[in-house]
Amino acid sequence: MRFAVAQSGGPTAAINASLAGVYEAAMELSKKFPEDPRFCSNTVLGVLHGIQGLLEEKFIDLNDSLSDPHKLALLKKTPASALGSCRFRLPKAEQDDSLYHKIRQILEKHEIDVLLYIGGNDSMDTVAKLSKWLLEQGSPIQVIGVPKTIDNDLVGTDHTPGFGSAVKYLNMTLQEILRDCSVYQVQSVTIVEIMGRDAGWLAASSCLLRHNGESAPHFIYLPESEFTVAQFLNDVREALKTNRCVVCAVSEGVKPPDADLFRSGANDEFGHAYLSGIGKYLEKQVQREIGCKVRSVELNIMQRCSAHLCAYTDLIEAERCGMRAVWLAHDGQSGIMVAMKRGEHYDISYDAIPASEAANSIRTFPQAWITPEGNQVTDDAIDYFLPLIQGEVYPEMSNGMPLHFQF
């Protein structure tokens, strides 16, 4: 069987563990069925830069590097998509299926039986559309999705690979920021802006600090909760009465109705609007309305690519999701996405759901886990998040620096 595997969407710290899992399972399958002509000599081609690279026939044979156990191990710990990525949406086949024909042609030319696509909502859209079209065309080529996103907003899976390591990074960093901003005697407010344009899972996960005995973050603001600048200022004022240092975790996706100016309020010298994020905006509000020391911190792409201390649970799950996809292919499935189900004692099983369910949908943070005040999350959220960050994976170091795998 010839597999092609591609990565798509934003990078994570765990997406390469899924890639490694795909390769490992394909090799395992060959060993398991030495007599079966279909599986006895599996090949895994890596597609560079997702569907876009596929259209340009950018294939590499993963065996060239990953047959080396050291390189395979290194790949699992290396952040960001080693195969490269793309931001690309297939048009609707009903409107124009020329690209679909081209993809099929290329897959057939390279004798590919299964395309595995590691990605988020948009990638599952590709999996759903392409698998449906291929089926309708009578093609036996299978397309299977492997979930990944630090946003944790994929429908149908308990959580997503990559999220756990992002949660761990966020909480460790917030804890360090809390140590840092607590050293002075003056009152201060620290606003940390956290990724999550449509769903507040990552920002919400900062509640784990509370479980770890920390007082911060004092407030957590999510796109799922009602949030106004007025409420924010009231919250902060109130908290400053009893806390020297107030730390707020703010999801980048919050949209305070009383701050519609915040992305268009000012222009730079060229007349371009300042794209000031919500963190910077709230910093200015505190400066103006409260007047105490205030700082905003944007964790930027470090949230998704930091890998010098990953969650072991996350990397293992990412790997198993990749492996599961290969086994689902072996079972003849297509148009599905690997999904994790959580058992009673966090025993994860690796299931599958139709990719169309995950495509273009957003799973938001549960309203039931947001406090009535809309500025914190409940202990149920802690129970949900805590297992995801367990265990540590440290990088392999050489001469004081991490070693990264590169194709």
Place this chain on the structure above:
Amino acid sequence: MRFAVAQSGGPTAAINASLAGVYEAAMELSKKFPEDPRFCSNTVLGVLHGIQGLLEEKFIDLNDSLSDPHKLALLKKTPASALGSCRFRLPKAEQDDSLYHKIRQILEKHEIDVLLYIGGNDSMDTVAKLSKWLLEQGSPIQVIGVPKTIDNDLVGTDHTPGFGSAVKYLNMTLQEILRDCSVYQVQSVTIVEIMGRDAGWLAASSCLLRHNGESAPHFIYLPESEFTVAQFLNDVREALKTNRCVVCAVSEGVKPPDADLFRSGANDEFGHAYLSGIGKYLEKQVQREIGCKVRSVELNIMQRCSAHLCAYTDLIEAERCGMRAVWLAHDGQSGIMVAMKRGEHYDISYDAIPASEAANSIRTFPQAWITPEGNQVTDDAIDYFLPLIQGEVYPEMSNGMPLHFQF
């Protein structure tokens, strides 16, 4: 002997290792001289919030917590000043010595023989002024400085504790950012703004990536080099001809003469000037003049407080600097700062220099290590930086999160 120890200035990942070193050496001294009434029962008081806390008599007995070996070990790995810090400059004694009298009074009231002050240039100013005044007044109280700063800009020492861990964090993070920004096929420019208002040591240290086989950063811009926005844009344009992803390390302290608008170009809706840093400013220039994908990343306070993967060399040296200060006190010295001297094979010796030498001076990055183009550093810089990041210290973890020490 009764020691008082305080921390001052900006936090680092190693400043608590120096504090631990002070405590350890004081205890060691007692064991070493069981018959000497002066040293047989040493006490170490911690002063909360530096000189400011001293004036408020905020003392704690370090023995209460640090006699527990587990807590002592945890302290060494905990980022930011565990005793708290302050930003405080003593006035000149010749103009007004009332504060000096008050400090002496408090030190005498608590029967303190030695004040150890862990900090940067400003703190060494305090050490120099206070020790000089006490000597002139005929007081036997000794004042000794222990260096610390991630800026590495202290005169008289090969490097400063805290710097090595910041260098390690910076390089690991830049390496991860490089992985992240390389995944797409489109050309992109990434500008990373790095701490260092007056000296570019930290930004310059990003040359270690080159030693690690990475292509980035393609350019390093320092306050010590001539830097213009025009040159920057030329550099980037040129690099984009042969590189898909161009990464620039920019010290926050660069002052391009052709960009004097950059901190006052625009006002927000309240008429406040936007405090856009150099990174954001250069991002806008690339957007406007080159038009490719561009992102700026501010590493913010994570540069100084990140401690989930520290440099072992740094923490050990920080600890030894603290220990050395106690031994210098034992030798009757005052008005000095511990200084590290580098031997031929990076054998560090712990020396002392007059604190007045380090006070209020800035040691800048050597001109000889900047390339003629002013946009990179030479291999001599790699030789200088490389030993500082060797070895790893991982946090003690509990339930997936680092344990931090707190008084």
